[in-house]
Amino acid sequence: MIKYFLTLEWKSFFRSAAFQTNLILKIFMALGALYFIGLFTLAGVGAYFGLEKAGLEPLETVNRFMIYYVVLDLVIKYMLQKMPVVNIKPLLLMPFKKSKIVNFALGKTIFSFFNIVHAFFFIPFSVVLLTQGYDPLHVITWHLGMMAMIYINNFINVFLNDAMPLVVGVASVLIGLGALQYYGIFDVTPYTGVYFQGLFEQLWMFAIPVLVSIALYKVAHSYFLNRLYLDAGLSAKTKEASTENLDWLDRFGKTAIFLKNDIKLIKRNKRSKTTVIMSVLFLFYGLLFFSGGIDSYDNPFMKIFAGIFVTGGFLFSFGQFVPSWDSSYYPLMMTQNISYEEYLRSKWMLVVLASGISTILALGYLYFGWEAYAAVFVGGIYNMGVNGHVVLWGGAYIKTPIDLTSNKKAFGDSSSFNVKTLLITMPKLLLPIVLYTIGHFTLGPVFGYALVALAGIAGFAFRDFMFKKIIGIYKTEKYKTIAAYKQKN
Amino acid sequence: MIHIHDLSKTYNGVTVLKIDELQIPKGESFGLVGNNGAGKTTLFSALLDLIQPTTGYIQNGEVKVHESEAWKSHTASFIDESFLIGYLTAEEYFYFIGELRGQNKADVDKLLAGFEDFFNDEILNKRKYLRDLSKGNMKKVGIVATLIGNPEVVILDEPFANLDPTTQIRLKGIIKKLAAETGVTVLVSSHDLMHVTEVCERIVVLEKGSVVKDIKTSEATLKELEAYFSKEEPLVE
Numbered sequence: 209m210i211k212y213f214l215t216l217e218w219k220s221f222f223r224s225a226a227f228q229t230n231l232i233l234k235i236f237m238a239l240g241a242l243y244f245i246g247l248f249t250l251a252g253v254g255a256y257f258g259l260e261k262a263g264l265e266p267l268e269t270v271n272r273f274m275i276y277y278v279v280l281d282l283v284i285k286y287m288l289q290k291m292p293v294v295n296i297k298p299l300l301l302m303p304f305k306k307s308k309i310v311n312f313a314l315g316k317t318i319f320s321f322f323n324i325v326h327a328f329f330f331i332p333f334s335v336v337l338l339t340q341g342y343d344p345l346h347v348i349t350w351h352l353g354m355m356a357m358i359y360i361n362n363f364i365n366v367f368l369n370d371a372m373p374l375v376v377g378v379a380s381v382l383i384g385l386g387a388l389q390y391y392g393i394f395d396v397t398p399y400t401g402v403y404f405q406g407l408f409e410q411l412w413m414f415a416i417p418v419l420v421s422i423a424l425y426k427v428a429h430s431y432f433l434n435r436l437y438l439d440a441g442l443s444a445k446t447k448e449a450s451t452e453n454l455d456w457l458d459r460f461g462k463t464a465i466f467l468k469n470d471i472k473l474i475k476r477n478k479r480s481k482t483t484v485i486m487s488v489l490f491l492f493y494g495l496l497f498f499s500g501g502i503d504s505y506d507n508p509f510m511k512i513f514a515g516i517f518v519t520g521g522f523l524f525s526f527g528q529f530v531p532s533w534d535s536s537y538y539p540l541m542m543t544q545n546i547s548y549e550e551y552l553r554s555k556w557m558l559v560v561l562a563s564g565i566s567t568i569l570a571l572g573y574l575y576f577g578w579e580a581y582a583a584v585f586v587g588g589i590y591n592m593g594v595n596g597h598v599v600l601w602g603g604a605y606i607k608t609p610i611d612l613t614s615n616k617k618a619f620g621d622s623s624s625f626n627v628k629t630l631l632i633t634m635p636k637l638l639l640p641i642v643l644y645t646i647g648h649f650t651l652g653p654v655f656g657y658a659l660v661a662l663a664g665i666a667g668f669a670f671r672d673f674m675f676k677k678i679i680g681i682y683k684t685e686k687y688k689t690i691a692a693y694k695q696k697n
Numbered sequence: 698m699i700h701i702h703d704l705s706k707t708y709n710g711v712t713v714l715k716i717d718e719l720q721i722p723k724g725e726s727f728g729l730v731g732n733n734g735a736g737k738t739t740l741f742s743a744l745l746d747l748i749q750p751t752t753g754y755i756q757n758g759e760v761k762v763h764e765s766e767a768w769k770s771h772t773a774s775f776i777d778e779s780f781l782i783g784y785l786t787a788e789e790y791f792y793f794i795g796e797l798r799g800q801n802k803a804d805v806d807k808l809l810a811g812f813e814d815f816f817n818d819e820i821l822n823k824r825k826y827l828r829d830l831s832k833g834n835m836k837k838v839g840i841v842a843t844l845i846g847n848p849e850v851v852i853l854d855e856p857f858a859n860l861d862p863t864t865q866i867r868l869k870g871i872i873k874k875l876a877a878e879t880g881v882t883v884l885v886s887s888h889d890l891m892h893v894t895e896v897c898e899r900i901v902v903l904e905k906g907s908v909v910k911d912i913k914t915s916e917a918t919l920k921e922l923e924a925y926f927s928k929e930e931p932l933v934e
Binding site for chain 1: 745746747748749769770772774776777779780781782783784785786788789793794796797798799823824825826828829
């Protein structure tokens, strides 16, 4: 029986839409996976020697901070890893026991990337411990204990599927504890560190997490088994709809029709909400550059780069996928009495408004001196004037349908990657840096900033021309886009 | 109203649609029947300029659909769920379509009031997004939305599928009234021979992309169609 499950899995993996893309994309995906694996391996090896160099006992320190690692893992799992319920429905009527189906679904999560990736940290780290003369038996039991902790998270996540407040609570407690520790008010790590250190020192202790994870598996199993009905565990949750009146937007004329719709789109769909949250995080991205924390980032050119990103979070994460946001009802848009001009203008206004708001919110960067904010400010102008158009232009070539109701793929959509969009990314990021460099080396930094700002203002001046060009592209790409958006079904 | 000329669509060397000449006069209720893969949805998609014909053209009103977009202002259609916006409530969706077609809320409300029976109290004021409605109710929303803004051409793909019996009967009434009283050209495709013969003045049968029958509906039409689809020769009476 298990053989059939496995062949089903095999086919669903290799025949998935993401995998049916071209070879270059597969290579990119493989490189991406290797990158993460490499990163974790490096962290595993590096953690030991790095900590030793810093004069700390490596294993003890790792154990001390392990609580953050474990809780963070849970939060990430909650956000990204979903129980694969969709594939279960067709199996329900097949002639085998339900408990087998549940075993299969839960067993599948064991091999999830989110669990396996930790092995790439713990295995190298454990190997280093062994080579450094730690007791092999203790290292192995510690290792087993740690992996069991990861699996405890895995099975907790099965229940958590719809406990947003709880997870937000856990995350904020974590942040709170981190802050308390940072400011030296209260340090939780010595207390939790005892447990993790115990996993190493006491041979028998690894049995605790292992037993707990097995128990959780059992609980998760019966939890799912009892809810294996279409109207219980397998049902999609429906939220009560709220209607809202956005008539105040009518002052924007015909554009308002779409603007109202776009605001509802953003507010009512999981995927778009995630995008907005991400674009807020972009606001803080500049801290890496301006605080001088990272040496290679600490030069004026990178600061322009930061300025573009700080003010362009929404532009990049939302604007990039216009018109894919409307992919699920694109045929409607194409047969209604709609002019591309108004449709695009609404998206453009959203992007520009968001960039403007980000520029204002970024006033905090004044703390790092006027030059820091100048970089952010001209970055904002450039985003509004130039990138607002460029991003819509690039969107015409991205033909990945977006599933608004799912968060999957919200973090980087591999298939939206193609040579054309890559080329279009260049003016978004490189041009302002080049402009600044020219200014910087001729008349000085202020001239550099002025050049970037001027380019942005020039972008505004060419708006109508740019719109005409973009509309032309949308028209020629129309049939291909409609066909591509159909693919998901 | 609609003129199809030398239309064909070929995918990878396979011709899925080939219609030399077809005229649909204004105010006609036109039924399209055919088995799966006969090309019904392809024809409607081409008519709505959602796919590009390999050869030929379709003229809707005064314009060729792939050259000008002027047909959009007098044509309304509901092909499938991709014509609905899942995150809107039914009211919001109707108002959105209304705004696109130059109707204000009062106009839309007035139109909707006439469909209270059709909705059977399952659509309006339900505090549900369209994506959470059942298939049948989605279809009701889509069909009624095509009637907003007095279109001259209404295109419905499989409007009877997924509807409950009561609604099917009401829908037949709506379609008949449209063509007979307001002069709207209605294009309907269906697998239900009884329904189409009842509502359409003319029925065209597609097979493998070509028109194999073009019948003016009469008493005998249903028998003729049934005989055709059961692959038997019609009995000579």
